[in-house]
Amino acid sequence: MQGRRSSTFSRLLRHGFTDAAAAERLLQDDALAGVRGDPVLLEALGATADPDQALLGLVRLAEAMDPGERRTLLDTVTSAKPLRDRLLGVMGASEALCDHLSRHPADWHALVTYEARDLHPGVEEFEERLASVRTPDALRAAYRRCLLGIAARDVCGTNDLVRTAAELADLATATLRAALAIASTELPQDAAACRLAVIGMGKCGGHELNYVSDVDVIFVAEPAEADDGEGTASDDTAALRAATRLAVRMMGVCSETTAEGTIWPVDPNLRPEGKNGPLVRTLSSHLAYYRRWAKTWEFQALLKARPVAGDMALGADYVEAIRPMVWQAAERENFVIDVQEMRRRVVDTIPAAQLARELKLGPGGLRDVEFAVQLLQLVHGRTDTSLRSPTTLTALAELAAGGYVGRADAASLDAAYRFLRLMEHRIQLQKMRRTHLVPDDEAGLRRLGRGLGFRSEPVQTLDREWKRHAREVRRLHEKLFYRPLLDAVAQLDRDETRLSTEAARTRLQALGYADPVAAMRHLEALASGVSRKAAIQRTLLPVLLGWFADSADPDAGLLGFRKVSDALGKTPWYLRLLRDEGAAAQRLARVLSSGRLAPDLLMRAPEAVALLGSRDGLVPRDHQALEQEVLAAVGRADTPEQAIAAVRGVRRRELFRTAAGDLIDTYGDDEESDGPLDPAVLVDRVGTAVYGLTSATVAGALRAAVNAVTGGDAHPLPARLAVIGMGRFGGRELGYGSDADVMFVYEAREGADSGDAGRAALAVANELRRLLQIPTADPPLLIDADLRPEGKSGPLARSLASYEAYYRRWSLGWESQALLRALPVAGDLELGQRFVALIDPLRYPEDGLDDEAVREIRRLKARMEGERMPRGADRTTHAKLGRGGLSDVEWTVQLLQLRHAARLPSLRTTGTRAALAAARAEDLIGADDLRILDEAWVLATRVRNAVMLVRGRPGDTFPGDGRELAAVGRYLGYPAGHVGDMLEQYRRRTRRARAVMERLFYEA
Known part of the structure; x- marks a missing residue:
């Protein structure tokens, strides 16, 4: 006996029972006499979501029957597989339907028939099954009886999700009609006094209802027509009162709870004015409200409106009247922003404790898919009528077919939404x-996992699959729902979206396009035709036009886009990147319309568009990694010219990366940004990035020059050679147009002749300069060696010993000042460090500066101001040499370093801003002085960077051309039309910096 019990116990566990002892007791129940040992029954129970629950439900059902009916049930269960699977599947999936069957045991017969009408019933079939009900309780029982069939088809896999949701919506429609019929029977005078239409909204209207959901409705009423056919109508007020009583009673029939439970709540709060508005309105009252007062979300809700009960002709009139307003809603001001904000508010209302379990409203939930699809429908469905399905998955398929959503993205969203x-x-x-809410108990999670088909480790598998789909939904929701091109597309009217009418030219001119005719030619070239490429361009172009128009030179932006598209249009990834990868299109628009430098770089390397696909793609690369890439490219080249071309290719790409990242973060207007970055942060990042790129370029040119001089590794260079960065190069604060100030130092290798070493080092230095001076369309990198001893008159390369002898005997004060920014940047870094050790006593003099040395520095500064300022230049706006510009700040800082760095090691830095901060930390300057000098230096540096970005060539003054000046203003953060404010504020800041400079530099 014990052995048999142990064997049965083990079998039950293998079949998925969690309480085998309780299951054994249930199987011994008299109600299951004759089938308790049937292996077919155990196998069928084990296939359910919850075998324990299914067995208990079967026992309760059998106990509720008389013996004859029970025998029929059990015989059918053991012999008829379709019924067995359906009945036990429902019982294992639903405790509530087990309860229903125990109260109405005869309803199990609803699962027996297996005819076509039973497999795929629609509204008419459900209406037939509900036709005999006369009371609310009878309707509730009949509703659950119909629900048994839907649940059985669902859990057995006869219906997929879409079919199940549609059947639930059809059953809800039939139930609303039956409830209204009951209300009309109870209130015959009211029914005769009005025409009442019930409009299904939400998932009921969209034909995609849940098992238990509020059924959203809107009520529309009109007075009943007179019997004589003359069109005389009852009084509107009386008709509305009658319709309201009918509507209230109809909702009560569905929503009230009795011994038979409830069906579902009927929710009328999507009506005009929500809870505060009248429950029932006339058609004209509805239309008046929607025309004058409706909010954006109300039109989004109306996308799913359809007549479901009552006067269907009146319902059709309602839908026909509001439909044009739905598809014009996207033209409302701030439409996209409003819809996005509403979605955020929904998420914010979820209690924090439930957020992780919220399947519908939480991040990565169902509402993310629905909002994204609806937003895309409302924006693009204005002109494309194929996108107007109220059903989410159908609409998603239509969006993919039209090219508005990538096919792979649509497939991922479809799979995730179904799951x-x-x-x-x-x-x-x-x-x-x-x-x-997803269950938080082990039993509930296990039942849910098994119900989804996960038999092995159901809880762990469920958690893994749920999180995978939620992550994918959130990723695609953010890509599609917040895709910034939608907001601008929503502002364009039908003609402009087609990009082919005279109205479009007028619009282009109004947007600031100086040559709208040429702009239209570009648009026609990009968007004409019936190809998928042209369809995607037509989706992109309206918003790109708006982004270009928001720049200082829209025509240049559009022309640049056409050039890039011509170069890359046949590559499969290009348009897909712009359409699908979040802010890529907006970034490209910003880059193309912000000046000449970045577009010129892009024209020479169009594939660099791929860098715009993510924020990470615009982060400057580490200079060590760049140097390794450059040296590897040089190693593969056959000639010095090929080597330098490869080096320039890397420089071109990385200069574009840095410029594009600078422009994007300067404006801070793409979907991944938190707003514009601090200008000081941007200046430092650009300076560090261009320094790293320049040092890698110089390292590559040096390797190519050595190979050219030596003929390769077979003849090693007799000298070790180091390149010392000076000026802004040494300070790691280069701008886009900065020269590379350098000095060359060498040392003969052990055993090598010093004369041979000197000649070889000079030959390498000259070859390096020659290679970098080869004409190119890229921004030039000029090597300036004029800070070397004796300037242009001195040898280009000196030995370390020669530098030591010169500095010991002949060094001048300005040379010590120049050496403050000396930094090894390429070549033999050990030799470079020895050079730094050699010059430290000069640039950080142990006794500081005597009065005469200070006076000499001041005289040099005054002389430079008088002699180097270009003729006719405005001293108040010259970024380098003008009042309060770079020179004023840098000379002030360098004087502090020369006087105090020997005793204050924190001042021993080659960077201007770092030295300023150290001077403040050492209490050499006050906090206000630091702020004023730092802000002026950052601003002047940004002006120089802006000029290079806008004009494509370096400059120290604001441009004279109006468009170029406006572009500089946009880069500096000034709206269009505010260049006067920009110049005034520049003068104000630099004037304050000059006052601080004069006090610290000339008077201290």
Whole structure:
């Protein structure tokens, strides 16, 4: 006996029972006499979501029957597989339907028939099954009887998710009609006094209902027509009162709870004015409200409106009247922003404790898919009528077919939405309660996992699959729903979206396009035709036009886009990147319309567009990694000219990366940004990036020059050679147009002749300069060696010993000042460090500066101001040499370093801003002085960077051309038309910096 019990116990565990002892007791129940040992029954129970629950439900059902009916049930269960699977599947999935069957045991017969009408019933079939009901309780029982069939087809896989949701919506439609019929029978005078239409909204209207959901409705009423056919109508007020009583009673029939439970709440709060508005309105009252007062979300809700009950002709009139307003809603001001903000508010209302379990409203939930699809429909469905389905998955398929959503993205969203909705269905089916929370108990999770088909490790598999789909939904929701091109597309009217009418030219001119005719030619070239490429361009172009128009030179932006598209249009990834990868299109628009430098670089390397696909793509690369790439490219080249071309290719790409990242973060207007970055942060980042790129370029040119001089590794260079960065290069604060100030130092290798070493080092230095001076369309990198001893008159390369002898005997004060920014940047870094050790006593003099040395520095500064300022230049706006410009700040800082760095090591830095901060930390300057000098230096540096970005060539003054000046203003953060403010504020800041400079530099 004990052996048999142990064997049965083990079998039950293998079949998925969690309480085998309780299951054994249930199988011994008299109600299952004759089938308790049937292996077919155990196998079928083990295939359910919850075998323990299914067995208990079967026992309760059998106990509720008389013996004859029970025998029929058990014989059918053991002999008829379709019924067995359907009945036990429902019982294992739904405790609530087990309860229903125990109260109405005869309803099991609803699962026996297996005819076509039973497999795929629609509204008419459900109406037939509900036709005999006369009371609310009878309707509730009949509703659950119909629900048994839907649940059986669902859990057995006869219906997929879409079919199940459609059947639930059809059953809801039939139930609303039956409830209205009951209300009309109870209130015959009211029914005769009005025409009442019930409009299905939400998932009911969209034909995609859940098992338990509020059924959203709107009521429309008109007075009943007179019997004589003359069109005389009853009084509107009386008709509305009658219709309101009917509507209230109809909702009560569905929503009230009795011994038979409830069906579902009927929610009329999507009506005009929501809870505060009248429950029932006339058609004209509805239309008046929507024309004058409706909010954006109301039009989004109306996308799913359809007549479901009552006067269907009146319902059709309502839908026909509001439909044009729905598809014009996207033209409302701030439409996209409003919809996005509403979605955020929905997420914010979720209690923090439930957020991780929220299947519908949380991040990565069902509402993310629905909002994204609806937003895309409302924006693009204005002109493309194929996108107007109220059903989410159908609309998603239409968006993919039209090219508005990538096919792969649509497939991922479809799969994720089906999985999440199936989870929602299984959760609600268990107790027939309206919930979207994933269970937090082991038993509930196990039942849910098994109900989704996960038999092995159901809890762990469920968690993994749920999180995978939620992550994918969130990623695609952010890509599609917040895709910034939608907001601008929503502002364009039908003609402009087509990009082919005279109105479009007028619009282009109004947007600031100086040559709208040429702009139209570009648009026609890009968007004409019936290809998928042209369809995607037509989706992109309206928003790009707006972004270009928001720049200082829209024509240049559009022309640049056409050139890039001509170069890359046949590559499969280009348009897909712009359409699908979040802010890539907006970034490209910003780059193309912000000046000449970045577009010129892009024209020479169009594939660099790929860098715009993510924020990471615009982060400057580490200079060590760049140097390794450059040296590897040089090593593969056959000639010095090929080597330098490869080096320039890397420089071109990385200069574009830096410029594009600078422009994007300067404006801070793409979807991944938190707003513009601090200008000081941008200046430092650009300076460091261009320094790293320049040092890698010089390192590559040096390697190519050595190979050219030596003929390769077979003849090693007799000298070790180091390149010392000076000026802004040494300070790691280069701008886009900066020269590379350098000095060359060498040392003969052990055993090598010093004369041979000197000649070889000079030959390498000259070859390096020659290679970098080869004409190119790229921004030039000029090597300036004029800070070397004796300037242009001195040898280009000196030995370390020669430098030591010169500095010991002949060094001048300005040379010590120049050496403050000396930094090894390429070549033999050990030799470079020895050079730094050699010059440290000169640039950080142990006794500081005597009065005469200070006076000499001041005289040099005054002389430079008088002699180097270009003729006719405005001293108040010259970024380098003008009042309060770079020179004023740098000379002030360098004087502090020369006087105090020997005793204050924190001042021993080659960077201007770092030295300023150290001077403040050492209490050499006050906090206000630091702020004023630092802001002026950052501003002047940004002006120089802006000029290079806008004009494509370096400059120290604001441009004279109006468009170029406006572009500089935009880069510096000034709206269009505010260049006067920009110049005034520049003068104000630099004037304050000059006052601080004069006090610290000339008077201290």
